[in-house]
Amino acid sequence: MSSPDPQVRAARNLSTSTSRGPVVAVTGAASGIGALLTSRLAASDEVKQVVAIDERRGEVSEATWHILDVRDPAIAEKLRGADVVVHLALDLDLETDPAARTAYNVRGTQTVLTAAAAAGVHRVVLCTSAMVYGALPDNDIPLSEDAELRATAEATGVGDLLEIERLGRRAPRAHPGLNVTVVRPAVLVGGTDTALTRYFESPRLLVVAGSRPTWQFCHVEDLCSALEYAALEKVDGEFAVGCDGWLEQEEVEELSGIRRMELPSAVALGAAARLHRIGLTPSPAGDLAYTMHPWVVSVGRLHDAGWRPRWTNEEVLAELLEEVAGRHTVAGRRLGRKDATAAGAAGATVALLGAAAVVRRARKRRGL
Numbered sequence: 001m002s003s004p005d006p007q008v009r010a011a012r013n014l015s016t017s018t019s020r021g022p023v024v025a026v027t028g029a030a031s032g033i034g035a036l037l038t039s040r041l042a043a044s045d046e047v048k049q050v051v052a053i054d055e056r057r058g059e060v061s062e063a064t065w066h067i068l069d070v071r072d073p074a075i076a077e078k079l080r081g082a083d084v085v086v087h088l089a090l091d092l093d094l095e096t097d098p099a100a101r102t103a104y105n106v107r108g109t110q111t112v113l114t115a116a117a118a119a120g121v122h123r124v125v126l127c128t129s130a131m132v133y134g135a136l137p138d139n140d141i142p143l144s145e146d147a148e149l150r151a152t153a154e155a156t157g158v159g160d161l162l163e164i165e166r167l168g169r170r171a172p173r174a175h176p177g178l179n180v181t182v183v184r185p186a187v188l189v190g191g192t193d194t195a196l197t198r199y200f201e202s203p204r205l206l207v208v209a210g211s212r213p214t215w216q217f218c219h220v221e222d223l224c225s226a227l228e229y230a231a232l233e234k235v236d237g238e239f240a241v242g243c244d245g246w247l248e249q250e251e252v253e254e255l256s257g258i259r260r261m262e263l264p265s266a267v268a269l270g271a272a273a274r275l276h277r278i279g280l281t282p283s284p285a286g287d288l289a290y291t292m293h294p295w296v297v298s299v300g301r302l303h304d305a306g307w308r309p310r311w312t313n314e315e316v317l318a319e320l321l322e323e324v325a326g327r328h329t330v331a332g333r334r335l336g337r338k339d340a341t342a343a344g345a346a347g348a349t350v351a352l353l354g355a356a357a358v359v360r361r362a363r364k365r366r367g368l
Helices: 006-018 032-042 075-079 098-119 158-174 195-201 220-231 249-256 265-277 285-291 300-304 313-324 337-343 345-366
Strands: 023-027 049-054 064-067 084-087 123-127 179-185 187-189 205-208 217-219 238-241 260-263 328-330 333-335
Touching: 023 032, 032 049, 032 220, 049 075, 075 098, 084 098, 084 220, 098 123, 098 158, 123 158, 123 220, 158 179, 179 220, 187 195, 187 220, 187 313, 195 205, 195 285, 195 313, 205 249, 205 265, 205 285, 217 220, 217 313, 220 238, 238 300, 249 313, 260 265, 265 285
Parallel strands: 023 049, 023 084, 049 064, 084 123, 123 179, 179 238, 187 217, 205 260
Antiparallel strands: 328 333
8 A cells, every 4th residue: 555645644643733632821931830841741742732921932942932921911812722721920039029029920810810711711720839828836747738728928929829829719700611720839949049948058057946847848840740730630629749748857957967056936037027127138037937837738639640759858858959059048148158158157147137236226326
């Protein structure tokens, strides 16, 4: 039998490729987790097409790119034909003005949810954080994925994430037929810069007296595989993602080789609040709670769907320590190498607290 005509063969291939899997749109696709997920989905045999949306073009040439701000209502037209939207265009940068950050995150999510419904998209995947459960001394270890969200808006970006989740819960009621999946990663590691990763850039690991820190990490590769599960509708609803189990503070100190510096609660929280208030550190005092109290989570829903993390907590911690090597942070504030060397280890904290006191006294003298 003779081989099919090349044009017929090409048509057959096109028919096969266009019959498989969903069309998935990714916002924030040009960098960070969005870029990793876009590349992963573009290489998947289970995805028909990837639509990438960002304010600049990324490097995944297999995706169909649309360059625009996610707050632009014109995004609805770009989402037409998509089955699923994974919304990753969030700003959680420590250095961003908090009001501007909230305006971008909340307005962007609102616009994406409304636009997705208008475009006929049937599922939106939102990515928040396990931080929304709150870090509290009476938390179960691990927390159930159905546990009450008891976080407050006192930590970096957590208020935005709580509002994003509220919008996600309201969307199906406002737009029947639209489903919303929420993915909550543990401490995210892999090219990330957060108050929690900066904790490991300090010359000493600050431990608040009487607290019981526990650590559960999530590598960005595992987050991307979980987001792919959500995009392919292998799991839905609200679920957490992270390594299996957790590490106690003592294990972290032993694995990292970084010694602790223990401070009374009133001193640590008071200093953190003062330093943030006068602008010496980007992290509000609320961030400290996540290094004091447990907030590790079960990943049972992903396990039930057949997903398993590729990384262990020990492996992710090792990668994090490698990433932050050479960086010097005290109380959330990055120091230059010269500053850190001059200040010394524990002395760096004393110097920073002293600087805060000097600024405070100066402001009082000026009547500020």
